[in-house]
Amino acid sequence: xxxxxxxxxxxxxxxxxxxxxxxxxxxxxxxxxxxxxxxxxxxxxxxxxxxxxxxxxxxxxxxxxxxxxxxxxxxxxxxxxxxxxxxxxxxxxxxxxxxxxxxxxxxxxxxxxxxxxxxxxxxxxxxxxxxxxxxxxxxxxxxxxxxxxxxxxxxxxxxxxxxxxxxxxxxxxxxxxxxxxxxxxxxxxxxxxxxxxxxxxxxxxxxxxxxxxxxxxxxxxxxxxxxxxxxxxxxxxxxxxxxxxxxxxxxxxxxxxxxxxxxxxxxxxxxxxxxxxxxxxxxxxxxxxxxxxxxxxxxxxxxxxxxxxxxxxxxxxxxxxxxxxxxxxxxxxxxxxxxxxxxxxxxxxxxxxxxxxxxxxxxxxxxxxxxxxxxxxxxxxxxxxxxxxxxxxxxxxxxxxxxxxxxxxxxxxxxxxxxxxxxxxxxxxxxxxxxxxxxxxxxxxxxxxxxxx
Amino acid sequence: xxxxxxxxxxxxxxxxxxxxxxxxxxxxxxxxxxxxxxxxxxxxxxxxxxxxxxxxxxxxxxxxxxxxxxxxxxxxxxxxxxxxxxxxxxxxxxxxxxxxxxxxxxxxxxxxxxxxxxxxxxxxxxxxxxxxxxxxxxxxxxxxxxxxxxxxxxxxxxxxxxxxxxxxxxxxxxxxxxxxxxxxxxxxxxxxxxxxxxxxxxxxxxxxxxxxxxxxxxxxxxxxxxxxxxxxxxxxxxxxxxxxxxxxxxxxxxxxxxxxxxxxxxxxxxxxxxxxxxxxxxxxxxxxxxxxxxxxxxxxxxxxxxxxxxxxxxxxxxxxxxxxxxxxxxxxxxxxxxxxxxxxxxxxxxxxxxxxxxxxxxxxxxxxxxxxxxxxxxxxxxxxxxxxxxxxxxxxxxxxxxxxxxxxxxxxxxxxxxxxxxxxxxxxxxxxxxxxxxxxxxxxxxxxxxxxxxxxxxxxxxxxxxxxxxxxxxxxxxxx
Numbered sequence: 010x011x012x013x014x015x016x017x018x019x020x021x022x023x024x025x026x027x028x029x030x031x032x033x034x035x036x037x038x039x040x041x042x043x044x045x046x047x048x049x050x051x052x053x054x055x056x057x058x059x060x061x062x063x064x065x066x067x068x069x070x071x072x073x074x075x076x077x078x079x080x081x082x083x084x085x086x087x088x089x090x091x092x093x094x095x096x097x098x099x100x101x102x103x104x105x106x107x108x109x110x111x112x113x114x115x116x117x118x119x120x121x122x123x124x125x126x127x128x129x130x131x132x133x134x135x136x137x138x139x140x141x142x143x144x145x146x147x148x149x150x151x152x153x154x155x156x157x158x159x160x161x162x163x164x165x166x167x168x169x170x171x172x173x174x175x176x177x178x179x180x181x182x183x184x185x186x187x188x189x190x191x192x193x194x195x196x197x198x199x200x201x202x203x204x205x206x207x208x209x210x211x212x213x214x215x216x217x218x219x220x221x222x223x224x225x226x227x228x229x230x231x232x233x234x235x236x237x238x239x240x241x242x243x244x245x246x247x248x249x250x251x252x253x254x255x256x257x258x259x260x261x262x263x264x265x266x267x268x269x270x271x272x273x274x275x276x277x278x279x280x281x282x283x284x285x286x287x288x289x290x291x292x293x294x295x296x297x298x299x300x301x302x303x304x305x306x307x308x309x310x311x312x313x314x315x316x317x318x319x320x321x322x323x324x325x326x327x328x329x330x331x332x333x334x335x336x337x338x339x340x341x342x343x344x345x346x347x348x349x350x351x352x353x354x355x356x357x358x359x360x361x362x363x364x365x366x367x368x369x370x371x372x373x374x375x376x377x378x379x380x381x382x383x384x385x386x387x388x389x390x391x392x393x394x395x396x397x398x399x400x401x402x403x404x405x406x407x408x409x410x411x412x413x414x415x416x417x418x419x420x421x422x423x424x425x426x427x428x429x430x431x432x433x434x435x436x437x438x439x440x441x442x443x444x445x446x447x448x449x450x451x452x453x454x455x456x457x458x459x460x461x462x
Numbered sequence: 463x464x465x466x467x468x469x470x471x472x473x474x475x476x477x478x479x480x481x482x483x484x485x486x487x488x489x490x491x492x493x494x495x496x497x498x499x500x501x502x503x504x505x506x507x508x509x510x511x512x513x514x515x516x517x518x519x520x521x522x523x524x525x526x527x528x529x530x531x532x533x534x535x536x537x538x539x540x541x542x543x544x545x546x547x548x549x550x551x552x553x554x555x556x557x558x559x560x561x562x563x564x565x566x567x568x569x570x571x572x573x574x575x576x577x578x579x580x581x582x583x584x585x586x587x588x589x590x591x592x593x594x595x596x597x598x599x600x601x602x603x604x605x606x607x608x609x610x611x612x613x614x615x616x617x618x619x620x621x622x623x624x625x626x627x628x629x630x631x632x633x634x635x636x637x638x639x640x641x642x643x644x645x646x647x648x649x650x651x652x653x654x655x656x657x658x659x660x661x662x663x664x665x666x667x668x669x670x671x672x673x674x675x676x677x678x679x680x681x682x683x684x685x686x687x688x689x690x691x692x693x694x695x696x697x698x699x700x701x702x703x704x705x706x707x708x709x710x711x712x713x714x715x716x717x718x719x720x721x722x723x724x725x726x727x728x729x730x731x732x733x734x735x736x737x738x739x740x741x742x743x744x745x746x747x748x749x750x751x752x753x754x755x756x757x758x759x760x761x762x763x764x765x766x767x768x769x770x771x772x773x774x775x776x777x778x779x780x781x782x783x784x785x786x787x788x789x790x791x792x793x794x795x796x797x798x799x800x801x802x803x804x805x806x807x808x809x810x811x812x813x814x815x816x817x818x819x820x821x822x823x824x825x826x827x828x829x830x831x832x833x834x835x836x837x838x839x840x841x842x843x844x845x846x847x848x849x850x851x852x853x854x855x856x857x858x859x860x861x862x863x864x865x866x867x868x869x870x871x872x873x874x875x876x877x878x879x880x881x882x883x884x885x886x887x888x889x890x891x892x893x894x895x896x897x898x899x900x901x902x903x904x905x906x907x908x909x910x911x912x913x914x915x916x917x918x919x920x921x922x923x924x925x926x927x928x929x930x931x932x933x934x935x936x937x938x939x940x941x942x
Contacts, residue, residue, distance in 0.1 A: 072543040072559045075816060092525040111522035114595045118520050169737050206738055206859055215859035230697045253942055255707035283618050283660060285654050329806040390864035391853045392886035398665045401886040402780040403864035422860050422886050422938025460938040
């Protein structure tokens with residue numbers, strides 16, 4: 010069987026932050042030597058193990074090991090970038106040269122450059138993100154087998170499986186720029202997932218469940234993950250369509266995060282300065298009902314979205330986006346901030362741990378409150394236009410009447426405009442999903458258009 | 463002409479001081495375990511991208527990546543490891559990790575090299591050098607100027623140019639020794655238009671396995687600019703899309719994303735071997751009306767989805783998926799073909815050396831039928847005419863698929879009337895083509911912009927189709 014090897018790289022850079030710091034420092038020195046006025050460099054290295062067991066047998070054992078170094082140079086206001094997966098001195102020199110060569114052809118852009126020096130993070134907090142899981146391939150296979158077995162043994166209608174996967178990854182990031190900023194942090198990411206297929210009559214359905222954590226001791230019991238995957242699959246069997254018409258809708262917690270994603274896409278600096286947002290000029294205006302508060306907490310210990318500074322080295326921290334339904338802040342990096350005549354919000358590289366505050370209602374309370382309507386548990390396709398807010402996606406889930414689930418539904422669409430959907434959020438449940446970068450409970454919205462028969 | 467194998471040897475193996483012996487020895491090491499088949503996938507890749515916005519070229523990026531993946535297969539099991547260092551010790555270490563999938567002690571044999579005879583569908587050029595950096599910048603400006611000249615309502619133009627020079631070398635224990643030098647370029651124009659406070663966007667572009675000079679020919683750049691502006695301006699006038707089940711006419715070309723989602727993924731060999739596809743076990747059954755023939759063709763010259771050999775060294779083929787409405791075949795890589803007792807169809811593809819191959823589409827399209835497209839539109843009393851799409855998605859197990867229209871019109875009394883806002887269309891893969899009642903005589907392939915994602919891996923693909931009338935499809939508008 011498999012041996013205990015978990016990493017393939019000859020040099021395991023993920024535990025050697027001194028070596029990476031030296032490499033980014035060298036890259037910056039090389040940029041200066043080649044005439045750049047300012048420069049920044051970042052390194053990301055990652056290694057891991059991923060095993061999949063399907064129908065009780067090992068399907069794949071993968072050893073991953075990736076690294077890349079990126080450098081951006083500025084000649085005054087002209088910019089060029091290059092990346093390499095080769096960390097030799099010669100390759101780094103060539104990479105800097107490629108970036109410098111590009112900067113000869115890009116235009117003067119008065120807004121280009123590093124983030125301002127006074128915005129750099131001064132303290133780099135330890136966010137407790139690094140918990141190495143010393144797991145062998147054999148032990149991972151055993152866990153995946155337990156997970157899949159629990160799913161397959163759940164019910165005779167579970168007839169097939171796409172397998173269970175257990176993975177463990179460790180990464181190290183280092184970023185430096187010519188303001189003298191240098192910072193790095195290690196992190197780990199461990200997960201277990203399972204996807205099974207159920208059949209009753211002609212129709213087959215598939216669903217899955219997973220858990221993802223920084224520290225393996227926090228990982229859900231793999232049998233519980235498998236059982237959940239099976240239950241989610243079974244409850245979808247014999248789905249029906251719905252007649253076309255309007256109804257209230259609950260977005261289940263694990264997909265409600267997509268709504269937060271559309272909000273962020275619309276208040277991102279890049280969408281705003283390009284005037285490509287349905288929330289252009291909505292700062293300080295009501296975009297949600299008064300009971301909605303949304304904030305970002307990048308420094309949460311052990312959280313999946315945490316980061317001690319942003320990808321330009323800018324200090325980040327508690328950041329209120331929406332208070333009492335009013336848009337309080339955009340999501341900006343230094344470039345888009347300058348374009349908009351504002352200051353960066355420490356969001357180069359995105360948001361970290363976006364939180365939608367919730368009330369006391371459980372998921373069942375939301376269902377009772379809705380009384381009659383649609384619970385959406387899966388969305389399909391990319392039918393979201395951030396310029397106009399037009400929203401139209403494929404969906405499946407459950408039909409609710411008298412405050413109780415009646416039957417599964419599939420092959421329907423849901424459509425509306427995001428501005429209206431946001432303004433008509435009735436409640437956010439307390440069933441918060443902690444596995445990702447967005448933390449929200451299920452979201453009840455007053456009305457959406459269902460396309461069906 | 464120098465062969466692809468020689469080019470790849472010079473580019474990848476020689477700098478590392480490696481030769482065919484090292485490939486042989488590594489495979490020998492893997493085969494000391496009870497492994498049915500093993501392969502090495504070497505890759506060296508150079509890519510660049512340029513971006514214009516606010517009428518200035520703001521960004522350019524250059525990247526190099528290289529590495530080698532080692533795969534060992536034993537029954538349904540696969541062991542896989544890779545390294546981004548192409549040196550003998552890294553290869554040895556990866557081989558040791560990959561072979562651990564199977565018990566040691568058995569001595570498998572590595573066959574003598576036999577070169578795979580691939581196609582010659584594109585020139586083995588480095589597209590990054592086919593224009594000077596100055597000329598690349600000029601191309602971006604030309605697109606910007608063209609878009610802005612069309613209409614004063616154009617407020618923002620974002621133009622990008624990207625190129626990849628990819629060289630791969632594959633050596634397998636069955637004696638396969640193959641290589642491919644793969645250029646790939648792409649040009650994209652996105653515009654934002656504004657009128658009376660309303661804003662809309664439009665996007666267009668193209669590319670293929672060619673050099674950048676492709677974009678200097680036939681006024682292509684102006685064509686992309688015109689198309690993007692047209693789409694955005696049409697959407698400025700769009701009214702709410704209808705909701706519900708209705709007759710839908712799909713335009714030619716890129717709307718072929720329908721076939722990719724509804725049919726293509728469900729016919730990939732892995733899902734059918736595992737029985738997880740809604741199409742599993744249905745070969746020989748009717749899944750479309752008699753006029754419908756769908757193929758996956760990796761052998762089209764210069765196209766984005768084409769390959770001289772796939773990522774397992776198998777020459778690509780033109781595979782008939784549906785012939786006159788009857789399900790004919792699946793798309794296979796070597797692993798799934800072996801387990802299903804058939805031959806690979808040259809559809810084994812991987813995103814890079816750091817990913818495992820699996821059955822993937824190349825260029826997927828439906829052959830032309832008899833009907834004039836005007837006649838098809840004229841046949842519809844009330845319905846939707848969708849000519850451009852964003853992406854799509856499919857659940858291969860339930861068969862449900864979606865694709866999202868970005869330019870669509872109402873059809874009323876046989877005439878195309880008002881434009882409607884973007885809407886998602888949803889249907890069921892195994893029966894959507896049984897509702898195709900007319901197939902146009904205007905087959906078109908897309909302009910070379912498609913990227914397909916599966917299990918986290920992206921690969922370039924093509925799609926195409928003639929105008930199609932589908933009698934019943936659900937449209938996800940807001941207007942009841």
